Amino acid sequence: MPQSGTAADGAGSPAVRVPPHSAEAEKGVLGAVLLDSSRVMDLCVGEGLVPEAFYFESHRRLFAEFQAMQRAGMAIDLLTAVERLRSAERLDALGGTAFLEGLVDATPTAAHAEYYIDIVRQKHLLRAVIDCARAAERTCFESNQSADLIIGQTEQAFLDITERQHGQMASWTQTIRDTIAHVDRLFQLGPGGFSGVPTGLQNLDRKLRGLRPGEVTVLAARPSMGKTSLAMNVAECVALGRDMTGKRFKGDHARQHPVAVFSLEMAQESLALRMLCGMAGVPAFQIDSGIGNPREVNLKLMRAASELNKAPVYVDDTGGLDIMELRARARRLKKKWNIELIIVDYLQLVNCREVARQGRQLETAAVSANLKALAKELKLPVVVLSQLSRAPEQRGDKSAKPKLSDLRDSGAIEQDADVVLLLRRPCRYPGSEESDDPTLAIVDVAKHRNGPTGEVRLNFNDQLTRFCDRADNRAGDDGNLVPDGEGGSAADVEA
Numbered sequence: 001m002p003q004s005g006t007a008a009d010g011a012g013s014p015a016v017r018v019p020p021h022s023a024e025a026e027k028g029v030l031g032a033v034l035l036d037s038s039r040v041m042d043l044c045v046g047e048g049l050v051p052e053a054f055y056f057e058s059h060r061r062l063f064a065e066f067q068a069m070q071r072a073g074m075a076i077d078l079l080t081a082v083e084r085l086r087s088a089e090r091l092d093a094l095g096g097t098a099f100l101e102g103l104v105d106a107t108p109t110a111a112h113a114e115y116y117i118d119i120v121r122q123k124h125l126l127r128a129v130i131d132c133a134r135a136a137e138r139t140c141f142e143s144n145q146s147a148d149l150i151i152g153q154t155e156q157a158f159l160d161i162t163e164r165q166h167g168q169m170a171s172w173t174q175t176i177r178d179t180i181a182h183v184d185r186l187f188q189l190g191p192g193g194f195s196g197v198p199t200g201l202q203n204l205d206r207k208l209r210g211l212r213p214g215e216v217t218v219l220a221a222r223p224s225m226g227k228t229s230l231a232m233n234v235a236e237c238v239a240l241g242r243d244m245t246g247k248r249f250k251g252d253h254a255r256q257h258p259v260a261v262f263s264l265e266m267a268q269e270s271l272a273l274r275m276l277c278g279m280a281g282v283p284a285f286q287i288d289s290g291i292g293n294p295r296e297v298n299l300k301l302m303r304a305a306s307e308l309n310k311a312p313v314y315v316d317d318t319g320g321l322d323i324m325e326l327r328a329r330a331r332r333l334k335k336k337w338n339i340e341l342i343i344v345d346y347l348q349l350v351n352c353r354e355v356a357r358q359g360r361q362l363e364t365a366a367v368s369a370n371l372k373a374l375a376k377e378l379k380l381p382v383v384v385l386s387q388l389s390r391a392p393e394q395r396g397d398k399s400a401k402p403k404l405s406d407l408r409d410s411g412a413i414e415q416d417a418d419v420v421l422l423l424r425r426p427c428r429y430p431g432s433e434e435s436d437d438p439t440l441a442i443v444d445v446a447k448h449r450n451g452p453t454g455e456v457r458l459n460f461n462d463q464l465t466r467f468c469d470r471a472d473n474r475a476g477d478d479g480n481l482v483p484d485g486e487g488g489s490a491a492d493v494e495a
Contacts, residue, residue, distance in 0.1 A: 020126040021055035024106070028116035030059060031107025033066050034100065037076035040113045041066065042328040042335075046377070047117050053124035058094050065090075078104055114324045115354075125161065132157045197341060197381060198253055200237025200244050203456045203469045207445050208419060210253075211238075211341065211381035215418035215449075216372050218347075220386040220407055222393075225423050226441060227385050228266065229465035231343050232275055234383065235259045238341050239311035244468045257340040258312040260333045262326055264349035268317040272308075274465050280304035283463040312337065323352045323370045327377075334378050342378075344371065346385035348408060365412035372416040386413060388422070398431030400424065404446050420447035425460065441467065 029049075032040045051064040062081075069076050069084060078100055085091035085100075094100075136154040143150065196210025211217060211234075221227040233244060238257045241249055248254045263271055277284045280300040287297065314333055321329075326344070333339045344350065352366040368384075375382040387408045392400040402422045407413045414420060422444040426432040434440055441460040445453045457470045 019055065019130060020123045022119050022123055023056065025116045025119035025123070026054050026056060026059045027103050027106045029113065029120055030062055030066075031103040031105075032110040032113035032116060033063075033076060034078050034081065034104050035107060036110035036113070037066070037070070038332065039325070039328050040110055040117075041070050041076070042331045043114050043117055043324070046327065046331060047114075047121055049117055049121060053120050055123065055127070058099070061090070062094060062100075128161045129158070132161065197238055197257060198243065198249050199234045200242070201233075201456075201458060201467060201469055202243065203458060204443060207452060207454065207456055208448070209451060211383065212418075212450070213379045213381055214376050215381055216375050216416060217381065217383045217419040217421065218386050218407070218413055218417040219383060219421045219423060220388050220402070221423035222388050222390075222402070225425055225428070226460055226462075226465070226467070227423050228345055229274070229278075229460070230423065230443075230467050231345060231383055231385055232261075232271060232465075233278070233467050235261055235313060235341070235343055236275055236279070236308075236311065239313045240307070244466070256310070256312055258314065258333075258337045259341045259343065260330060260337075260339045261313060261315045261343045261345070262321065262329075263315055263317045263345050264319055264321060265345055266317070268315045271315060271317075275308055276301055276304050278464045278466045279307060281464060284465075285463070314339065319349070321350055323350050323367045324354075326350060327370060327374050330374055330378065334380070339378075340380050342374070342380060342382045344382065344384045346387060347371070347413065348387050368412045368416045384417075392424075398429065399426065399433065400429045402444070402446075414447065417447060418449040419445065422446050438462070440470070 029040070029044070033044075049063075051060040051067070054060045054063055065081065065085065066076055069080070074080060074084070081100060082091065082097055085094060091097065132154065135157065136150065139145070139150050139153070196208070196212035196215075198205050198210050199208065208217075219227050219231060237243055239259045241254045241256050243249065261271070273284060277287070280297075280303065282297050282300050285291075314337060316329060330339075330342055347367060348364065350367045352363045352370070355362050355366045371382055371384055388402050388406045389408045391406045392402045402424060404414050404420060404422075405411075406422075407420075423441065424444070425441050426434040427436070427438045427440065429435060439459045439461065441458045443456045443458060445456065447453065458467050459470045460467050
């Protein structure tokens with residue numbers, strides 16, 4: 001039986017060229033699994049790595065064991081792997097404890113596991129191409145079949161390789177059936193229902209029809225405009241299954257929806273305090289300054305805490321995340337908690353080591369493309385916060401109204417996004433016509449791939465970092481206003 005230093009077939013003969021492989025990369029993948037199994041195995045699943053991708057038989061068998069351990073919910077490290085192989089009487093066949101220890105010693109770090117995985121995957125694809133070519137050659141020499149038939153069979157064999165690389169492609173018939181079923185569900189929802197997850201702000205939902213699975217929504221603004229507050233308000237509503245007024249969503253949306261928040265800017269404690277203060281109606285500065293009746297403030301906070309404690313919100317506040325690490329963590333959250341919404345705050349703080357040296361513009365483009373791929377892979381909406389450049393303030397326009405071209409660092413953000421929301425607050429610009437209204441916030445739906453664009457007017461309470469619907473939502477294509485009593489007015493916010 002070939003060990004880690006022996007090829008699976010034909011490598012020992014000098015007359016036969018050795019098929020493409022990388023022993024170092026295969027050891028790197030297996031060693032990285034032993035060092036950081038939860039992250040690396042998720043990366044392997046995401047890249048579609050299978051035991052057959054490994055060239056050496058011992059590596060194939062060990063990776064198959066790792067997959068079995070993962071399916072069984074077992075921890076994977078050097079000790080547990082040795083114990084499992086020993087109990088199954090397969091340890092000696094693989095080379096003993098020294099073989100596994102050698103894999104760990106040969107792997108300097110698990111941080112570069114995605115690169116090792118990609119090398120193994122690429123070599124596997126090259127071997128698959130060679131096998132198809134050799135099979136086609138043998139058929140040409142040995143078969144009496146027609147050339148047209150051989151060409152068709154060979155073409156199908158190469159297409160099968162592509163299918164393994166990119167996943168199964170649904171048939172057109174099945175796609176049509178699924179689409180009709182989706183339309184039927186929309187009719188059952190009625191006029192007030194949404195195809196996507198409601199944001200909790202009725203004026204915004206009328207325009208967007210909810211946050212839809214597989215789509216990326218970019219929420220962009222200049223600093224201190226409230227984009228993090230708006231994103232966390234949406235997270236709160238989705239997680240609790242109710243809008244900003246406390247009213248339950250309709251139909252299936254009334255239940256709690258698990259939300260994952262990747263906060264690369266703010267710490268988890270800061271986000272929790274902001275959400276608690278907003279729901280309790282207690283300004284954060286009042287707590288810091290010790291203003292007010294401590295007993296009354298504490299009672300309000302405890303009531304809010306009892307509500308938020310039920311919300312399935314999962315916050316990851318790791319700074320400087322690499323996009324591949326973010327995708328791996330999102331997969332784990334999806335697998336463990338079945339998250340239904342992802343929020344990333346914010347895009348320009350996410351790194352991509354693979355293209356970091358090629359410039360910030362290409363790095364941002366790579367991050368944007370990966371976030372779009374993440375939304376499609378997990379089939380859930382992804383809300384990405386983004387900074388805007390200083391262009392709105394430098395154009396000479398008194399209202400400083402932002403444009404799509406103001407998205408910072410890369411035009412790929414605009415290209416990849418399904419929806420782009422540009423948030424501004426006129427009170428921040430003295431030259432604006434509505435600068436005298438401190439509560440007005442305008443969300444410009446500048447891009448909407450599957451619906452109308454236009455402005456949505458909201459109220460924003462700066463002290464409580466809370467958005468709510470505005471009764472005078474006169475802007476927008478749909479012309480729908482929020483009836484009195486359903487949304488918040490400026491007076492409501494000030495109260």
